[in-house]
Structures are given as structure tokens and as C-alpha cells.
Amino acid sequence: MASTDEERTTGGAELPLPGPTGPYETVDEPPDAPEEDEELLFRTPFRRPRVSALRNILATIAVGAIIVGLVWFFDRPNAAGVQAITLSASPTGPAPRLEHEAPNFTLRTLDGKDVQLSDYRGRPVWINFWATWCPPCRAETPDIQEVYENHESDGLVVLAISIGEDPNTVSGYVKRTGTTFTTGVDQGTGIAAQYRIVGIPTHFFVDRNGIIREWRIGSMSKKTMESKVKQIMSPAAAETDQ
Numbered sequence: 001m002a003s004t005d006e007e008r009t010t011g012g013a014e015l016p017l018p019g020p021t022g023p024y025e026t027v028d029e030p031p032d033a034p035e036e037d038e039e040l041l042f043r044t045p046f047r048r049p050r051v052s053a054l055r056n057i058l059a060t061i062a063v064g065a066i067i068v069g070l071v072w073f074f075d076r077p078n079a080a081g082v083q084a085i086t087l088s089a090s091p092t093g094p095a096p097r098l099e100h101e102a103p104n105f106t107l108r109t110l111d112g113k114d115v116q117l118s119d120y121r122g123r124p125v126w127i128n129f130w131a132t133w134c135p136p137c138r139a140e141t142p143d144i145q146e147v148y149e150n151h152e153s154d155g156l157v158v159l160a161i162s163i164g165e166d167p168n169t170v171s172g173y174v175k176r177t178g179t180t181f182t183t184g185v186d187q188g189t190g191i192a193a194q195y196r197i198v199g200i201p202t203h204f205f206v207d208r209n210g211i212i213r214e215w216r217i218g219s220m221s222k223k224t225m226e227s228k229v230k231q232i233m234s235p236a237a238a239e240t241d242q
Helices: 035-041 051-075 135-154 167-177 190-194 222-233 235-239
Strands: 106-109 114-116 125-130 157-163 182-186 202-206 212-217
Touching: 125 135, 125 222, 135 157, 135 167, 135 222, 157 190, 167 182, 182 190, 202 222, 212 222
Parallel strands: 125 157, 157 182
Antiparallel strands: 106 114, 106 182, 125 202, 202 212
8 A cells, every 4th residue: 555645746746735835824815905005995085174173163162152151041031130132233432330430322211302311410320221021120120119219309310221122012011010210212222232231131320420330230139229229329429539
């Protein structure tokens, strides 16, 4: 019987054996793709944004979130007694400042008269920016009326300035509530823009010399109203800048 080595040869020539030639080779295995080809395979068709562009995007998102948060806060009816408001007019003139003269304006009252803030020089003036649709504004109206009646004989003037409303709407509200202080309509929102109003109600307390002594955004209790009014009613307030 021939040996195994002899069976593998024919005429002295060695025949190749079927199967893989090495211990770790596999049949029909595709060659590894070059690293460059793999990078092309997984490369995104979109350009990668630069770092500066990413920063701008993040900054825009942050600013937008802040604006949305402020609008949400002010738009809640009971958020610190403030209601958000949008003005159609642009600000004009210097902004109001505490311990400075209140910017003058002309207001059309519900009885059709034009009055200026300067007309009341020598008298304490309480300016109230509001609207009939504003819940905090409506809630504090009875207290404003009561405080006004308490100090009317001492010369207190209340100028209630309705923002962006129709005079008939405001007149109907005044009749229903029975308020007697001076009420006017800032239909074009020009006065509100001049005073940089961002939420209502907003109150300015102006002394006899026309100086802003107090400034309050949001509704107040009657006790707080009395305290603010007394600061502009006293003779000392009128003599401060003399």
C-alpha cells in the first residue's frame, strides 16, 4: 500500500489541497476597506457648523427662552398683579426717572378735553396706566377711588390713562364702576410708549413740583396706595427742590 505522501503527488508533483491555505483565512472573505473609503461611507452630506456659528445659535436660543419666560410671567393674570401689554407706538423723548421731572404729555379725557400734566403743577398727581380688560387693573379700581376721595379735598389729582382702547369702551366701564377721578384714553399708545410701559397697571406718583417720587409696576393694596399718596401730599415733597 502506497504511503499518504505518495498519494498527494502525481508524477512527482505536489497537488494543492482544497480549502484555506492558512489557519486564519476564510473562503470568499472580501478584503478590508481602506480607512479613506470608510470615512467617505459615513461622511455626512451637510457641512459641519463652525464653533462661532454654534455659539450664535445657542445665544439665540437662550435669548428666545428668556423672552418666552418673561412673556409667560407677565401674561399670567395674578403674576405680581401685572398684565403684559403691547404698544403700537415707539418711545419718544427721555424715559421717566425717579427724583426727576415727569415727562409732560397731553391727554384727551373722556369728556373731550385735552389736559397736560403740566396743567396740574402745584398739585400732587397720581398717574395710573391701565385698561378695562386688565384683571389686576379692575381689581384695584375701587381702592383707587376710595383713596382719591380721601385726599381729593387736599388737591390730589388722579389721571387714569387707558392704553389703546376705544373711548366708548372706557366710558362705559367708568359709568358702571362709578369712578369720579379724571380718566383719559391713550388710544395710539403714544403716552404709554413715552413712559416705557411694559405691564399694567403702572403707577407714577408726582409731587407738587412735578417730580416723580414713586414708581410702581403692578397692583397695590389700599394701604400701599395711601402710603405712596402721602409721600407726594406732604409740603416737604414740594419744598425738596426749592
